Amino acid sequence: MGRLNNGPNGGFSGKAGSYIGYNWKGGSYIRGLPRITKDRQPTPGQEAARAKFAYLNGWLKKIKALVAITFRSYSPKMTGLMASYSCNAKNVLGEFHDFQLNFPAFMISHGDLSGADNxxxxxxxxxxxxxxxxWLSGHQKASSIDNCLLLAIIPETGSFYVSFEGTRIKGTAKLPIRKAELGKVAEVYLAFVSFDRLKCSKSQYLGQVVVGGLMPEVGSRKSEV
Known part of the structure; x- marks a missing residue:
């Protein structure tokens, strides 16, 4: 049985026949119940899409609390996890059973704050x-007290290292990595988040660094949305 919200002209919540009414992000919605067909096999396209979703979700769920902040402004009707998936779905390369993450294009944050200079x-x-x-003053969408978001991914172990260390005006920040990662390659990113955590910059991919190694210093390449 469904329940009318705000009288007969309002939305309803609950189940009514073959429909379900619900509220999401301040709006009222209705959807039909799925038609259940026994022994129905997914198409190859459906299997590939599900596998792709599972692969990307396996990476993103590790930073679920982070993307809840960094993708807050991506879409008002999406959670941070949903928004990060929407933004990064095209950054999964390869075929079914052989997916790879396109790390240079992978986004860890989205917003209109200014990024880092050089x-x-x-x-x-x-x-x-x-x-x-x-730190170059004069950016309209930047504050000297914006927090630095430092992130490194170790693909070999699937590890994420995250820190909100330092502020934009300092021009430098450090991200500790566990000793167990010695010799492994890290994919490195930088972004800025406002002091109140309400605004973010688009993340910038800074390249690869060998943990504990002497790989030459690398510069930035902005990730495409």
């Missing part, structure tokens, strides 16, 4: 990634 990252010995950038 960013770079290095790891010369030790287990700490050192980020550097220039």
């Amino acid at each position: 960013p770079s990252v290095k790891c010369k010995g030790g287990y700490t990634l050192t980020y550097n950038w220039e």
